[in-house]
Amino acid sequence: MEFMGYGRPDGQVGTRNFVGILSAVVCVNEVVEAIARQVQGTARFTHHQGCCQTPLDIGLVNKALIGLGKNPNLHSVIVVSLGCESTDLQGVIDGIKASGKRVEHLVVQEIGGATRTIAQGVLLAQEMVGEASKEQRKPFPISKLIMGMKCGSSDTSSGLVPNPAIGVASDLLVEAGGTSILGEVTEFIGAEHILASHAKNKEVADGILALVDRMEKRAMAVGEDIRGGQPTGGNIKGGLTTIEEKSLGAIAKAGSAPIQAVYEYGEFPEAGGLVVMDSPGREPEILTGLAAAGANVIVFATGRGAPQGFPFVPVIKITGSQTAAEKMIDHIDMNLAAVIDGDDTIPDAGKRVLDRVVSVASGEVTKAELSGYFNAMDIFMQGPVI
Template sequence: MMEFMGYGRADGSVGTRNYVGVLSAVVCVNEVVENIVRQVQGTARFTHHQGCCQTPLDIHIVNDTLINLGKNPNLYSVLLVSLGCESTDLSGVIEAIAATGKRVEHIVVQEVGGSARTTAQGILLAQDMVREASLEQRKSFPISKLVLGMKCGSSDTTSGLVPNPAIGVASDFVVAAGGTSVLGEVTEFIGAEHILAKHAANEEVAQGIFKLVERMEQRAMAVGEDIRGGQPTGGNIKGGLTTIEEKSLGAIAKAGSAPIQAVYEYGQRPDKPGLVVMDSPGREPEILTGLAAAGCNVIVFATGRGAPQGFPFVPVLKITGSRTAAEKMIDHIDMNLSAVIDGGDTIPDAGQRVLEELVRVASGAMTKAELSGYVNSMDIFMRGPVI
């Protein structure tokens, strides 16, 4: 059985990284979070634009997302930074993260006395927390401890032909070994949801997939728009994709052939292994956050034209089937699978290599996004307006 070298956590999960997470409770403290992380190696920030002046539904999503981000096994401990007047349920967030056995510290700008003092206090706390984290050592774990997030972006005609099916092969390997794979991007099920639903383990799961698509379409119609005005994107069209259905047929290839065991809300942690579906949009800042909140300890990202985004504390492996993207976006692409199109490789072999590279990354090999530091532009998916 394949194994990777990871960090065992008290709740039984396994990290592929070992950061101290510095999390923003509200948009108003993003600068403080950034200043702390800039000064302390071994920390990873999570900033966003939410946490105040939103509907109760969205505040609930913020609370749950922060909790589940804090629970992600790639974080050894968590420093939560708040302003003092946000709507976020700070005590609930702290209590839920601490229940996993992690150290959780909290600093409040309005109580400490401004951003400068809070930054200084946060730096000292973060330094102490990183010292503790640095004592952790990697150990061997089976790939059943992998929670694989799957994403495609800046797609073109090669995406559905090569990297997405190769991801599906790698996902099937992970699932067969007892691991978990999380498929999101509900906007990219549209027009192919009936095909994806055939993968469902039972009728309840199949209906859950249809309901996610219907809800996503209704979100666009609620503001008087057709979702086809934004999907496929301008970049997709330049890359040769003509319709949302065509894009979806390629996107769902990431699911491989395993049965879909469950359907979850945005950022919800799966409570069973296997292939699962998570509600989420296709845009990188929101879906990558949702996958990290779902507990993914590694993410694989197919791109046709070259999407640069990674995530602050979950490694994101970028693969392409486009030789042009691999050459032009060399500082962002980790794997070039264009040999499949050229005729010198096969999808099964490419999928096996994707799995092997995922194991290397899970064991500590850095991705291009980590090397370049292109990991910080994240956000939380909202359903309602700013009020």
């Protein structure tokens, strides 16, 4: 099976071909927004980090920005800096450049302020988009797909239909030599023994259990019952009673392939096949983590209808709920509700999920892209703002 993508100098393959405009720090978000608004063919990534944080978190910001810049869906990158942030600007530039792509940067405090930086950035972005537009899609094997997996605004139907269907699609992709990334460690709680039994060896199994232990302790350190936070109020309204129940539905996305490795947030999944990545369950942080790890397409199961996409990685929304398919029609790409009635089966639905992944990877637009609903992103932080 093949898809039509954009080959990059480092061997990765893009499913989109944007010039990325990245904020180095929260203080330049409005500059980044203005440049991106003005130049078609750009995609922006803004967030709320990069200053007044612990060194651990600044390290995470640097790593995430490098990963995002290297993502093959970006042809080239402009990093916008204020000039006094904690983010390691030169480190980020050098990190992205290692992928062989063009990286430019703009420092607001050197150029004369926001307006002048926007003017300079718009002209630079126009020139870079012109260059990017010369790239043509070419056929590549689907082994070049790195598929991020996520479920959000879940209800009971998520665990019954779209998550197991994504599991089938993941198995088929892995069989073809591709990569799929399972995140949302909070939603392993209560189901980690099953995931650990899918690990290819004891080291990986221990890695999965350690991740879950770390996430659960982080949640418990607050000294409260995590219910209400996880499962969310919406999950409970949808019929999910406990985090264990939510997790058992969520891990169905893993399918049956062996888990090859465990990665930190935003780390590139070198091992290939099915891998686990540390990340929380909330959309802005996990979608960013998947994109920073190099995902060139994301599948997203939803029960009640979660609207978010990602600025430069297509996010395919899949539901098993007829209600969501109707009440959130603006956001749902695939409706698999026929499985509930027994008119469709999980294996057939899973094959169609992979077909859609390949079509979207080749250029078919998702609802999130059509509506431009994808800019409220952030980077996962561990510590406080100080």
